[in-house]
Amino acid sequence: MKATLPTALCALCTLHMQAAPQGESVLFIGNSYTYVNNLPAAFDATCKAGKAKMRVDSFTEGSCALVDFYELPRFAAGKKKLASGGFRYVVLQDQSLVPTLRPDWTLAYTRKWKELADAAQATPVYFMTWARCTPGTLNPDTAMQDKTTTVYCQAALRDGVTLVPCGEVWREWHRLYPNTTLYERDGSHPNQLGVYLNACTFFKVLCRKSPVGLPAKLTAKGQSLANLTPQQARQCQELAEKVVDSFNPQQFLDAHQDLKAEDSVPLNHPIGKW
Numbered sequence: 001m002k003a004t005l006p007t008a009l010c011a012l013c014t015l016h017m018q019a020a021p022q023g024e025s026v027l028f029i030g031n032s033y034t035y036v037n038n039l040p041a042a043f044d045a046t047c048k049a050g051k052a053k054m055r056v057d058s059f060t061e062g063s064c065a066l067v068d069f070y071e072l073p074r075f076a077a078g079k080k081k082l083a084s085g086g087f088r089y090v091v092l093q094d095q096s097l098v099p100t101l102r103p104d105w106t107l108a109y110t111r112k113w114k115e116l117a118d119a120a121q122a123t124p125v126y127f128m129t130w131a132r133c134t135p136g137t138l139n140p141d142t143a144m145q146d147k148t149t150t151v152y153c154q155a156a157l158r159d160g161v162t163l164v165p166c167g168e169v170w171r172e173w174h175r176l177y178p179n180t181t182l183y184e185r186d187g188s189h190p191n192q193l194g195v196y197l198n199a200c201t202f203f204k205v206l207c208r209k210s211p212v213g214l215p216a217k218l219t220a221k222g223q224s225l226a227n228l229t230p231q232q233a234r235q236c237q238e239l240a241e242k243v244v245d246s247f248n249p250q251q252f253l254d255a256h257q258d259l260k261a262e263d264s265v266p267l268n269h270p271i272g273k274w
Contacts, residue, residue, distance in 0.1 A: 025055035026206060027085055027122070029069060029078055029113070030093030033129050035060045036189040042199040042225045043206075045218040052207040057085065065095035066109035083120050089206060090117045091164070093127035096188070099151035100144050103261030110155040125162050125206070128152040130170035130194075133187030139174040140167075150259040153249035164205045166198050169243045173197060177235070196226040196233070200240035211237040 028040045035058065044056040059078040061069070069075045082090055092113050099106045110126060117124040131144035148167055156163040170182055182194030190198060196218065200211035216233035218225040228236070253260065 023053050023055075024088040024206075025057070025086065026089040026091060026125075027082060027087040028056070028058040028060065028091045028093070028127075029066075029082070030058075030060055030091070030127065031064045031095055032060070032062045032189060033096055034058065034091075034093050034127070035062075036184070037192055037195040038220070038225055039190075039195050039198050039202075041220040041223075042195050042218050043202045045220055045225055046199045046203045046211065046214050047207060049215050049218070050203060050207060050209055050211070050213075052203070052209060054207065057081070057087070063095065065098045065105065066092060066113055067098075067105050068095075070109055070112055079116060082116055082122060085120075087120070087122045089125050090120075090122045091125045091127050091202075093129060096129045096132065096148075099129075099148045103147070103151045106151050107155055107158075107261060110161075111159060114159050114161060123162070124159070125164055126152055126156050128163055128165050128167045130167040130182075130190075133181070133183050135187070138181040138183070139178060140171055142171075145171050146256055147259055149252060150256050151261055153253050154260060157249050157253070162205060163249060164202055165243060165247045166201050168247050169197060169201050169240055170194070172243055173236075173239055176239070180232075192226045193228065193232065193236070196228055197236040197240060199226075200236050201244060204240050204244045211240050213237070 028034050034040065040056050040058040044054070047054040047056070059081050061075060064075065069078045092110060094106045094109070114124045129148060131140040131142070131148060133139065134141045145167055152163060155161070173182060180193070182190055182197060184191050199218070200214065203209065203211045203214070212234070214233065214237055216228040216230050
């Protein structure tokens with residue numbers, strides 16, 4: 001039965017109403033936006049620091065979209081890992097350009113992956129990514145972020161799935177701190193500050209605990225994942241909490257009616273690395 005809007009909105013809020021149960025697990029499926037500077041490891045480090053037991057695993061491949069992970073036989077290990085891993089959550093991250101250039105793919109394949117998650121008794125989580133940097137600036141492309149956010153909101157509300165609004169957290173960061181970028185030099189991937197901010201956002205959503213008070217330095221197996229000043233860490237923590245608590249997908253869609261995408265996929269569409 002199709003979820004009503006109130007049901008979908010409740011589903012978006014459910015994950016961060018109470019402290020996370022002990023011994024949960026999460027599988028990240030995505031591309032370089034997930035693995036550059038190692039978001040899964042950074043999130044794992046925040047869980048350990050915040051005393052939230054969470055087994056963290058990932059299946060990633062550079063430049064790949066959810067359509068590739070679903071359709072191409074060489075990536076079948078991702079489906080197998082989800083089906084056999086006993087995960088509580090599966091985080092789904094589409095290739096960063098797809099929501100803008102082929103929103104129908106994002107809408108179709110978030111649903112297909114949700115069906116796989118449902119079959120594996122895992123809770124799907126949609127990882128809203130950030131827009132690429134506007135050329136010549138340190139800040140995200142506003143039009144790209146609007147389109148990206150719109151598509152993820154549509155998918156989350158349609159499917160009653162929790163949304164991790166990293167793209168909107170990035171937008172607010174660059175509004176508040178326009179001279180401190182979250183990007184690597186390529187204007188696309190997250191630097192260590194960006195990954196720390198993402199990890200705080202995931203901690204707030206998946207662990208249902210405040211990230212405020214997490215350490216400014218994150219390490220894993222002796223490797224530095226983030227080495228922030230206490231001030232930077234506090235800014236990330238407070239902003240992640242604020243945006244997760246305040247972002248309303250339906251309100252965003254109501255304000256961006258002209259950007260809604262069609263939920264369809266053309267036949268014989270090309271797939272493969274972007």
